[in-house]
Amino acid sequence: MAAIIQINKLRVEYGGAMPKVALKGLDLTVNAGEVFGYLGPNGAGKTTTMNVLLGFANATSGMAQLFGVDVRQPIARQRIGYLPELTYYYKFLTAEEILRFYAKIFGIAKSAIESRIDAVLKLVELDHARKRQIKTYSKGMQQRVGLAQALINNPDLLILDEPTSGLDPIGRMQVRAIIQRLKGEGKTVFFSSHELGEVETVCDRVAIMCEGELKAEGKVADLMREHGASLEQIFLKLIGYRAAA
Amino acid sequence: MNTVFAIASVTIKELYRRKDFYVLFVLSALITLMAEAGTFFHDDKIVRYLKELCLLLIWISALVIAVTTAARQIPAEREQRTIFPLLAKPVTRGQVIAGKSLGCWLAAGLALVVFYLFLIAVCGSREHAWPLLNYLQAAWLQWMFLGVVIAMAVLGSIVFAAPSSNATILFVVVIGILLLGGHLNQVALERPEPMRSVLYAIYFIIPHLEWFDVRALVIHDQSLIAWWAVAAASAYAIVYAVLFLFAAWLAFRRKALNT
Ligand SMILES: Nc1ncnc2c1ncn2[C@@H]1O[C@H](COP(=O)(O)OP(=O)(O)OP(=O)(O)O)[C@@H](O)[C@H]1O
Ligand SMILES: [Mg+2]
Numbered sequence: 001m002a003a004i005i006q007i008n009k010l011r012v013e014y015g016g017a018m019p020k021v022a023l024k025g026l027d028l029t030v031n032a033g034e035v036f037g038y039l040g041p042n043g044a045g046k047t048t049t050m051n052v053l054l055g056f057a058n059a060t061s062g063m064a065q066l067f068g069v070d071v072r073q074p075i076a077r078q079r080i081g082y083l084p085e086l087t088y089y090y091k092f093l094t095a096e097e098i099l100r101f102y103a104k105i106f107g108i109a110k111s112a113i114e115s116r117i118d119a120v121l122k123l124v125e126l127d128h129a130r131k132r133q134i135k136t137y138s139k140g141m142q143q144r145v146g147l148a149q150a151l152i153n154n155p156d157l158l159i160l161d162e163p164t165s166g167l168d169p170i171g172r173m174q175v176r177a178i179i180q181r182l183k184g185e186g187k188t189v190f191f192s193s194h195e196l197g198e199v200e201t202v203c204d205r206v207a208i209m210c211e212g213e214l215k216a217e218g219k220v221a222d223l224m225r226e227h228g229a230s231l232e233q234i235f236l237k238l239i240g241y242r243a244a245a
Numbered sequence: 246m247n248t249v250f251a252i253a254s255v256t257i258k259e260l261y262r263r264k265d266f267y268v269l270f271v272l273s274a275l276i277t278l279m280a281e282a283g284t285f286f287h288d289d290k291i292v293r294y295l296k297e298l299c300l301l302l303i304w305i306s307a308l309v310i311a312v313t314t315a316a317r318q319i320p321a322e323r324e325q326r327t328i329f330p331l332l333a334k335p336v337t338r339g340q341v342i343a344g345k346s347l348g349c350w351l352a353a354g355l356a357l358v359v360f361y362l363f364l365i366a367v368c369g370s371r372e373h374a375w376p377l378l379n380y381l382q383a384a385w386l387q388w389m390f391l392g393v394v395i396a397m398a399v400l401g402s403i404v405f406a407a408p409s410s411n412a413t414i415l416f417v418v419v420i421g422i423l424l425l426g427g428h429l430n431q432v433a434l435e436r437p438e439p440m441r442s443v444l445y446a447i448y449f450i451i452p453h454l455e456w457f458d459v460r461a462l463v464i465h466d467q468s469l470i471a472w473w474a475v476a477a478a479s480a481y482a483i484v485y486a487v488l489f490l491f492a493a494w495l496a497f498r499r500k501a502l503n504t
Contacts, residue, residue, distance in 0.1 A: 091325075
């Protein structure tokens with residue numbers, strides 16, 4: 001199987017007043033067509049990993065590739081869609097304007113842009129609000145704009161940083177449905193989450209991170225068989241959590 | 246190139262959707278109209294004062310617009326985190342800098358068009374003379390001047406952490422050059438070494454923004470500047486703007502962005 005995301009010995013150190021090693025030599029591979037759940041407690045290094053993949057943060061050492069292209073090259077991002085952890089978009093634009101803007105950046109042909117915008121707005125159910133400025137949106141609606149812009153280029157790989165945070169139960173269900181639908185289309189999805197139940201239902205494989213280190217990686221069913229426990233119990237054990245007796 | 250234009254057009258869209266842009270227009274127009282209303286005699290001198298006042302206001306307003314908008318672009322993208330979804334697209338950081346600067350420059354040009362149309366209308370209706378080419382040269386050179394200023398502001402916004410200190414430093418530098426830039430070589434002559442060499446070096450390095458200030462052309466109806474000189478000045482401005490933007494790109498290229 002072709003590796004879509006390839007990370008080798010990735011180390012990221014943050015400098016400044018409080019130096020911090022956010023990733024300590026991470027090795028990770030995500031293959032084509034997989035839905036990959038990236039788990040770990042707060043501060044584990046999930047967002048940092050994604051920031052390196054997107055070129056926001058620099059690796060101290062090690063290597064990261066998307067589609068076999070070094071992440072430092074902008075062209076590596078041609079076939080990906082990205083949803084940031086906290087979604088913020090140009091508040092003075094409407095949903096369709098922002099999607100048009102990003103579509104142009106992807107170099108989508110003029111004739112295809114409008115139908116593509118229609119399709120993604122329908123998918124995230126924002127069609128009714130497409131002509132309103134984003135500053136008038138609720139948080140959940142902004143999250144949907146985020147998802148829409150991540151899908152505008154019909155990407156082969158989606159990198160989603162906590163895609164369901166801040167959504168109501170219906171919104172979460174819809175995001176799960178979107179992820180499953182993308183999987184059906186043969187796309188690869190790499191997403192971080194704190195919702196273990198959700199991860200269990202949609203993911204082919206998961207990785208559990210803690211303090212910049214990979215603690216476990218594999219198919220959910222395999223992990224559960226190995227440890228003889230639920231995903232939640234495995235998670236808590238691996239991150240070294242002991243409940244007060 | 247399409248990417249650069251797409252970023253520029255979003256930048257312009259933001260600028261005219263923000264209301265504070267219009268305040269300066271209205272303010273300048275009001276002051277000029279009040280000054281006009283206060284002058285009862287239709288003699289040449291008064292029209293000249295009117296032009297002088299109006300041009301000064303245009304220069305101040307355009308400078309304020311250019312500096313404040315250009316200095317804000319990239320810091321605002323980072324603060325509001327819109328830079329992340331943007332950079333997650335196949336754009337280079339150089340394209341972001343180019344697009345933002347181009348957007349600010351075109352917006353400044355648009356503002357100049359409005360300002361000068363207003364000026365032409367006010368002065369022309371009094372003098373019944375329409376030296377349009379003088380206005381055109383003055384406006385064009387001012388636009389070139391703003392191009393350099395915008396490039397400086399974008400560079401400053403990457404180098405200095407706080408946008409407000411960047412804007413302040415820029416106002417001081419730009420106004421300093423406008424007032425002193427042309428005399429620095431004479432000042433240097435009166436100083437002992439090593440001060441003299443330092444001042445000379447500064448004189449040769451700084452962009453001579455004062456060359457672009459040809460308000461007298463409009464105020465005193467001077468004869469037109471040779472077009473080759475206008476072209477040379479434009480090329481000079483573009484070279485400086487490109488140099489500043491290149492420096493901005495160097496500073497921004499590998500900068501880690503905190504999410
Ligand atoms: N810009 C930064 N400067 C210094 N330290 C940072 C910076 N960004 C992140 N860190 C540190 O790096 C570590 C990893 O952070 P990261 O944001 O990757 O965690 P995360 O797994 O995404 O957590 P969460 O679940 O809370 O989103 C944390 O200890 C954090 O404090
Ligand atoms: Mg995170």
